[in-house]
Amino acid sequence: MQATSATLDKPALATRHGAGRPRTLLAGLVLIALLIGAGALLPKWLTFLLTMAASHGLVSLGIVVLMRCGVVSFGQGMVFALGGYTAALLFNRLGMTDALGMALAGGLVAALAALLVARLIAGYRGIFFAMLTLALSMVLYGVLVKTDAVGGSDGFNMGRATLLGQALPDASVGYLLYAVTIGLSGVLALAARVYFDSTRGLVSLAVRENELRVEYLGGSVRQAVAANFVIAAFLGGVGGALTVMSLGHIDPNFSYWTSSGEFVFVAILAGYHSVLAVFIASTLLEIVRSFSSLYFPNTWQLALGIFLLLAIRFLPGGIGSLWAGGKIKTSNGGRP
Amino acid sequence: MNQLITILIDGITYASWLFIVALGLTLVFGVLKILNIAHGSFYAVGAYAAASFVSWFGAMQFAPSWSLVAMLLAAVAVAALVAPLCERSLLRPFYGRDEVLLVLVTYALFLILEDVTKLIWGVNPYYVTDPYALFGNVDIGEQSYVGYDFMLVAVAVVVGVAVWWGLNRTRQGKLVLAVIHSEEVASSMGVNVSRVYMLAFGVGIFLAALGGALTAPMISVQPGVSVGVIIVSFAVVIIGGLGSIPGAAIGALIVGLARSLAVHTAPVAELFSVYIVMAVVLMFRPEGLFQRIQARKI
Numbered sequence: 295m296q297a298t299s300a301t302l303d304k305p306a307l308a309t310r311h312g313a314g315r316p317r318t319l320l321a322g323l324v325l326i327a328l329l330i331g332a333g334a335l336l337p338k339w340l341t342f343l344l345t346m347a348a349s350h351g352l353v354s355l356g357i358v359v360l361m362r363c364g365v366v367s368f369g370q371g372m373v374f375a376l377g378g379y380t381a382a383l384l385f386n387r388l389g390m391t392d393a394l395g396m397a398l399a400g401g402l403v404a405a406l407a408a409l410l411v412a413r414l415i416a417g418y419r420g421i422f423f424a425m426l427t428l429a430l431s432m433v434l435y436g437v438l439v440k441t442d443a444v445g446g447s448d449g450f451n452m453g454r455a456t457l458l459g460q461a462l463p464d465a466s467v468g469y470l471l472y473a474v475t476i477g478l479s480g481v482l483a484l485a486a487r488v489y490f491d492s493t494r495g496l497v498s499l500a501v502r503e504n505e506l507r508v509e510y511l512g513g514s515v516r517q518a519v520a521a522n523f524v525i526a527a528f529l530g531g532v533g534g535a536l537t538v539m540s541l542g543h544i545d546p547n548f549s550y551w552t553s554s555g556e557f558v559f560v561a562i563l564a565g566y567h568s569v570l571a572v573f574i575a576s577t578l579l580e581i582v583r584s585f586s587s588l589y590f591p592n593t594w595q596l597a598l599g600i601f602l603l604l605a606i607r608f609l610p611g612g613i614g615s616l617w618a619g620g621k622i623k624t625s626n627g628g629r630p
Numbered sequence: 631m632n633q634l635i636t637i638l639i640d641g642i643t644y645a646s647w648l649f650i651v652a653l654g655l656t657l658v659f660g661v662l663k664i665l666n667i668a669h670g671s672f673y674a675v676g677a678y679a680a681a682s683f684v685s686w687f688g689a690m691q692f693a694p695s696w697s698l699v700a701m702l703l704a705a706v707a708v709a710a711l712v713a714p715l716c717e718r719s720l721l722r723p724f725y726g727r728d729e730v731l732l733v734l735v736t737y738a739l740f741l742i743l744e745d746v747t748k749l750i751w752g753v754n755p756y757y758v759t760d761p762y763a764l765f766g767n768v769d770i771g772e773q774s775y776v777g778y779d780f781m782l783v784a785v786a787v788v789v790g791v792a793v794w795w796g797l798n799r800t801r802q803g804k805l806v807l808a809v810i811h812s813e814e815v816a817s818s819m820g821v822n823v824s825r826v827y828m829l830a831f832g833v834g835i836f837l838a839a840l841g842g843a844l845t846a847p848m849i850s851v852q853p854g855v856s857v858g859v860i861i862v863s864f865a866v867v868i869i870g871g872l873g874s875i876p877g878a879a880i881g882a883l884i885v886g887l888a889r890s891l892a893v894h895t896a897p898v899a900e901l902f903s904v905y906i907v908m909a910v911v912l913m914f915r916p917e918g919l920f921q922r923i924q925a926r927k928i
Binding site for chain 1: 665667720723724727729730731733734735737738739740741742744745746748749753857860861864865868872897898899900901902903905906908909912913916
């Protein structure tokens with residue numbers, strides 16, 4: 295496998311796609327710095343919108359990681375909720391208040407939970423993969439709703455996080471959480487890009503194209519899917535933790551199937567070619583959501599549905615295919 | 631003993647309407663290969679339409695027993711008006727695409743229908759009480775049960791038999807079976823596949839709307855009724871095997887009994903009992919209880 299990717303896929307991708315190389319990473323870092331810098335000048339509602347877009351985008355990025363090996367999880371809400379509840383409980387019960395610590399802990403707990411079921415889940419494909427992950431997230435939802443210790447169906451509030459031992463002042467708390475969210479999501483997004491272009495990441499793409507071929511070449515399909523499932527969970531967990539820190543509240547709806555649906559929505563809208571596209575799609579969703587709920591409070595889902603249909607109809611490869619799609623295709627046009 | 635009977639009766643009545651709804655879902659999947667998230671929305675539209683029809687019939691001074699006819703007409707109206715519209719305009723452009731993508735298309739349809747129902751019927755709850763009292767009460771042991779629930783069981787049996795008969799004993803049904811078996815061969819034999827699609831989708835939506843209409847008297851019809859139904863009926867068809875009618879019946883019974891067992895013995899587990907069953911079935915028999923294992927095509 296290694297030899298194949300090294301001789302065939304990798305140079306082709308690395309030179310033509312350009313991602314994963316220092317220049318792309320540098321551009322990414324500059325973009326993150328620019329966004330953090332610009333945040334100081336933006337109005338509060340916009341920084342909050344972007345914070346939500348980034349933290350939710352991270353969760354959808356997890357789905358994109360899975361899409362790259364050909365499966366779609368309809369239960370991403372589960373890891374989103376696990377990360378969120380971990381952060382909120384650490385804050386309220388154990389007194390761990392550091393924003394970065396909570397975010398990483400949320401990711402780790404979600405990844406650990408995913409690790410428990412990864413081997414099993416990795417054996418499923420298509421609709422069965424989607425349904426099994428959906429079932430698991432709904433089990434978590436059912437448990438959370440009935441667990442009074444974590445507030446039952448009402449959930450509970452959490453206070454203000456600290457950053458590196460410093461309390462966040464009233465005036466700038468929104469901005470600082472924005473900066474943390476953008477910084478952390480950005481770094482993880484870059485890490486995802488590096489992973490996508492690594493040998494392991496390319497094996498995932500090969501799994502998507504043709505599983506049998508991968509097995510014959512000596513790669514393990516099951517292992518690739520399991521690894522991606524755990525990575526997706528980590529990203530979802532961090533996203534959940536970041537979300538709850540900015541929202542200040544968590545409830546079982548984090549794990550409900552409609553939140554998972556929105557994450558899938560963003561992932562499909564973005565396509566699996568580009569990491570940046572995921573965050574653009576997530577921002578688009580947040581914008582459509584905020585503006586429609588402001589101007590058409592009773593029809594925002596209608597607008598969202600039509601938007602989604604148009605996207606699937608006219609951009610089948612997702613937003614990312616506008617600039618990255620054609621370059622990733624193999625010589626036979628991407629067909630197995 | 632009394633509790634056991636209560637659990638059984640509750641489970642079976644719950645299973646009855648669930649079977650009607652899930653049968654539609656499984657039929658649509660069997661023919662069109664679409665796992666329809668919007669199925670729950672058609673259920674909701676059926677419930678709303680039933681509320682309107684029953685109140686119109688009431689306003690026209692019909693006897694209360696006519697409310698049953700009103701409910702049936704409501705389901706027919708939904709199937710006749712909404713199903714062709716959705717199938718032709720929204721689903722048709724996406725046929726043949728990846729099945730997970732099709733799930734997302736129906737998710738979009740679900741979002742759209744959610745708001746359309748709100749636009750038509752508003753956000754206030756509707757109550758349809760007439761039909762519920764029609765059948766009186768039935769005493770079994772020391773407990774008294776509502777007769778309407780038993781009527782539901784009868785309707786479910788009739789619907790199940792009718793769909794089975796329609797598929798296996800009529801010319802149209804055999805065409806549908808041919809399309810399920812192989813769309814390509816069927817169309818090369820001169821079967822109008824696109825008409826079969828529409829027929830199957832129409833019947834599927836009729837069953838969803840009928841399930842909604844029959845449930846309307848038992849609940850308050852308000853925004854959000856669709857959301858809960860979707861995943862439960864998914865659980866039923868996954869347990870029974872996608873596309874299988876006996877599977878939908880057994881799946882509905884398993885889900886109904888699991889839920890009523892949880893409600894009566896461990897209320898904490900009510901919400902997730904269904905999904906645990908679904909997850910366990912998926913782990914040991916991913917194709918469901920009634921689906922033959924298919925060889926993967928290379």
